[in-house]
Amino acid sequence: MxxxxxxAGQKLVFNTPAATAPTPPAQHTLELFLDYVCPFSAKQFNTIYNVVAPMVREKPSWASSLQFVFRQQVQPWHPSSTLTHESAVAVLRLAPEKYWAFSDALFREQKAFFDVNVVNETRNDTYRRLAKIGAFVGVDEDAMYGLLAIPDHAAEDGSLNVGNGVTNDLKVMVKMARLVGVHVSPTVIFDGVVAGDISSGWTKEQWHEWLTKNLA
Incomplete structure (x- = not known):
């Protein structure tokens, strides 16, 4: 897809082809549909980002033939899922090069955004905490909060469902996931086909075996 x-910040590439290359690079694409408040998504992201990605970088033949794409999979039965995903969209807008580092930091702090830990705070208070995580990885905290904050008054036309600065972008992401019928997080799609054999609990060795087979 x-x-x-x-x-573009959702893409993690390991080897940039030369602009003068005679033909486009033949790359495999591993799409990761993940939710920021899903424990299994956190487990898979941590393995992919901190174990698998370094392993790919160390092997030139893999680095030149594989790219990762982080697809944001909002799971609305956890209300804070939407808010956390909005924060990542804000990072894409402000500092796309920080997107994967921000995602890593947010997954590490995900329990702070579980249902019980957000129930007694306002929506904008949750955004404040998310913007601080952005600041931790080098994103402008005030600018990030500015994109996320919801006003406490009606718009000039009287509208009360005003959304925020990233609402329209998040709508596009939700539509894209629906188009490919993804429901469960995490879900992995490899070259356009759901890779149902991949587990969030895979070890480095299991990933190495799978990549060896599928990147041959």
Whole structure:
């Protein structure tokens, strides 16, 4: 599935082809549909980002033939899921090069955004905490909060469902997931086909075996 240029930060590439290459690079694509408040998504992201990605970088043949795409999978039965995903969209807008580092930091702090830990705070208070995580990885905290905050008054036309600065982008992401019928997080799609054999609990050795087989 195509990745809109404005979401380019969701792509993790390991080897940039030369602009003078005679033909486009033949790359495999591993798409990761993850939810920021899903424990299994956190486990898979940590393995992918901190174990598998370094392993790919160390092997030139893999680095030149594989790219990862982080697809945000909002799970609305956890209300804070939407808010956490909005924060990542804000990072894409402000500092796309920080997107994967921000996601890593947010997954590490995900329990702070579980249902019990957000029930007694306002929506904007949750955004404040998310913007601080952005600041931790080098994103402008005030600018990030500015994109996320919801006003406490009606718009000029009287509208009360005003959304925030990233609402429209999040709508696009939700539509894209629906188009491919993804429901469960995490879900992995490899070259356009759901890779149901991949588990969030896979070890480095299991990933190495799978990559060896599928990147041959």
């Amino acid at each position: 195509a990745l809109p240029p404005k979401f």
